[in-house]
Amino acid sequence: MKDNNYPKLHNATWPGIVGKGDDSQPIIPFDTLLQMTAAAEVDGVKFDGIDIGLFDPHVPVNSSDDELKRLADKVAGYNLEIGSLVAPIWPPEGGSAMGSREERNRFIEQVRKACSVGQRLRKIGIRPNGIIRIDSACSPEAWSKDPAGNTKLIAQTFREAADVAADFGEQLAAEGEICWGGMHSWKAMIDTLNAVDRPNVGFQADMSHTFLYLLGYNSPEDRILPADFQWGDRAALAEGLKTLTAALRPWTIDFHVAQNDGTVYGSGSHDKTGRHCLPTDPNGKLNIGEDAGYWLRDENGQLTKRFRHICWDGCMFPNEVMTQQKTWNDILAAMIKVRQQHGWQE
Known part of the structure; x- marks a missing residue:
């Protein structure tokens, strides 16, 4: 039997920027x-591509045609492709999706720029699939001051951004992370997506971030696992994941493989966010290969084949960890297990 070759396995480049920038990191x-992604190999299997955050100094969202051609040539030189892109929609270049008209216009303009990059990379031939990732660029605490009104504003901004994206043939995926207002719980996320009501807007599931929806950190009333849940109760965790994925899987158009140790950082009641951890972390709460199946298979256990590629997302690791080749080999090994269990052949 031949090994599965879909979904394609991608690494993410934005962990090289997110949480970085001081002298220590x-x-x-x-x-x-790019070099470490290309060098990773497990039993002859390698990464197929990369997903890119459109941030300075990596790949500016204002990149020219010539710059994107050089990028494509560089990536192709490592036998990699490009997949999903992150739009830099946050202030000061962008703005809150529930902010003033000026702020929301800046948000939409950043989406337009990101979609332009995506379209040009597709035309070059280096980007066969993938979405443009967005969030609300506002905090749960700010959102909670007027939940109904702010959800309505976020949805309006997302609709306008979706119409812009459609002009470029792009889809937008809203990230399921508890630190974004109007997206900070699974119920809030569904309310926002229902209000957007655009065929080219969906959900980006991240096994680490979206996992925290189960625990209701920024929205206790929406927690799925019981308040007295114990981590050793694998059966309860599995039932919680079934509930969560049944609600969000129909919206899901982009998927990140990741691990989580069940902790958050941040302060206050509405600004906590999750920690990724390495796939080999003994404190990891997810069975990566098995639990990915809740997202990649439907309620009957059939493959959805919704994504042509999946991506590893691991932010906030120390540079000393991220510059070891073993780190990327271990990550690739976890990705391969997901594809072995939930992939297919073409």
Whole structure:
């Protein structure tokens, strides 16, 4: 029997920027991440591509045609493709999706720029699939001051951004992370997506971030697992994941493989966010290969084949960890297990 070759396995480059920039943790150059991704190998299997955050100094959202052609040539030179892109929709270049008209216009303009990059990379031939990732660029605490009104504003901004994206043939995926207002719980996320009501807007599931919806950190009333849940209760965890994925899977158009240790950082009642951890972390609460199936298979256990590629997302790791080749080999090994269990052949 031949090994599965879909979904394609991608690494993410934005962990080289997110949480970096000071003297102790300088930004990891794009070329370094590209080289380490290409060098990763497990039993002859390698990464197929990369997903890119459109941030300076990696790949600016204002990149020219010539710059994107050079990027494509560089990535192709490592036998990799490009998949999903992250739109830099946050202030000061962008703005809150529930902010003033000026702020929301800046948000939409950043989406337009990201979609332009995506379309041009598709035309070059280096980007066969993938979405443009967005969030609300506002905090749960700010959102909670007027939940109904702010959800309505976020949805309006997302609709306008979706119409812009459609002009470029792109889809927008809203990230399921508890630190974004109007997206901070599974019920809030569904309310927002229902209000948007655009065929090219969906959900980006991240096994680490979206996992925290189960625990209701920024929305206790929406927690799925019982308040007295114990981590050793694998059966209860499985039932919680079934409930969560049944609600969000129909919306899901992009998927990140990741691990989580069940903890958050941040302060206050409405600004906590999750920690990724390495796939080999003994404190990891997810069975990565098995639990990915809740997202990649339907309620009857049939493959959805909704995504042509899946991506590893692991932010906030120390540079000393991210610059070890073993780290990327271990990550690739976890990705391969997901594809072995929930992939297919073409």
